[in-house]
Amino acid sequence: MGIRRRYSREFKLRIIQDLETKRLSEVSREHDITCSTISGWRKEYESNPKGAFSGHGNTWKESAKLVQQERLIGRLYMENDLLKMAYESLKQQQLSSREKKPR
Numbered sequence: 001m002g003i004r005r006r007y008s009r010e011f012k013l014r015i016i017q018d019l020e021t022k023r024l025s026e027v028s029r030e031h032d033i034t035c036s037t038i039s040g041w042r043k044e045y046e047s048n049p050k051g052a053f054s055g056h057g058n059t060w061k062e063s064a065k066l067v068q069q070e071r072l073i074g075r076l077y078m079e080n081d082l083l084k085m086a087y088e089s090l091k092q093q094q095l096s097s098r099e100k101k102p103r
Contacts (some may be wrong), residue, residue, distance in 0.1 A: 009052075009053040009054075009055075012041050012045075012052075013045075013053070014025055015027060015031065015033070015038060015041060016041060016045050018030075019038070019042060024038060024039065041053070082088050
């Protein structure tokens with residue numbers, strides 16, 4: 001079984017718009033999507049244009065994206081602090097080892 005690809009609502013709408021000027025087989029080959037998949041999208045759109053392709057209720061909201069980016073920034077700050085402390089520690093060890101060596 002292959003990897004299941006997911007498409008955005010905008011992409012599906014563009015595909016359906018392409019069907020107005022091109023044949024189903026052309027659009028299918030162009031985007032490497034099976035004809036049955038595209039036909040299903042067209043039927044879904046024709047039955048309910050406004051509610052088509054709404055997903056499974058797990059829409060990616062801008063706030064969720066922002067929270068994810070804030071978490072990443074927090075992790076990066078923590079990594080920076082850890083690296084700074086490790087650098088300072090190594091610097092101190094080098095200084096103390098230089099002081100212990102007789103000249």
